[in-house]
Amino acid sequence: MSARETAPNCPYYFEDFHRGREVIGCRLIERNPNSLPWERKLCSHCPVPRILRETTSQAIALEAKVEKKFPWGKKITVFAVCTKHMLALADPLHCPRCEAEAAEEATSSRHERLHTA
Numbered sequence: 001m002s003a004r005e006t007a008p009n010c011p012y013y014f015e016d017f018h019r020g021r022e023v024i025g026c027r028l029i030e031r032n033p034n035s036l037p038w039e040r041k042l043c044s045h046c047p048v049p050r051i052l053r054e055t056t057s058q059a060i061a062l063e064a065k066v067e068k069k070f071p072w073g074k075k076i077t078v079f080a081v082c083t084k085h086m087l088a089l090a091d092p093l094h095c096p097r098c099e100a101e102a103a104e105e106a107t108s109s110r111h112e113r114l115h116t117a
């Protein structure tokens, strides 16, 4: 498999093909000392880009790890924290407290519109 296929749409992925070098990697995995080494093919099933696009947390911080998947292969597991609420997120796509705040804001701005109309 060539490393020069389409780059994953992910802020943690990096590649450098300058001057004959061919360096690719994942900054998120590389800063986790407890992870197995990153491999390019892991990106195709990595949940991180979708989490960054769709999470309701307003200040998400991610930690990712390559783990052995039973009975063979490897996968990326993600640990997510909402740094606004210092809350570990069971589902990285949702911070219940950010969602509650957003709902409250939506309600109060609707009220404001009604009063100024």
Ligand SMILES: [Zn+2]
Pocket (backbone or CB within 6 Å): 057, 058, 059, 082, 083, 084, 085, 087, 095, 096, 097, 098, 099
């Ligand atoms: Zn939150």
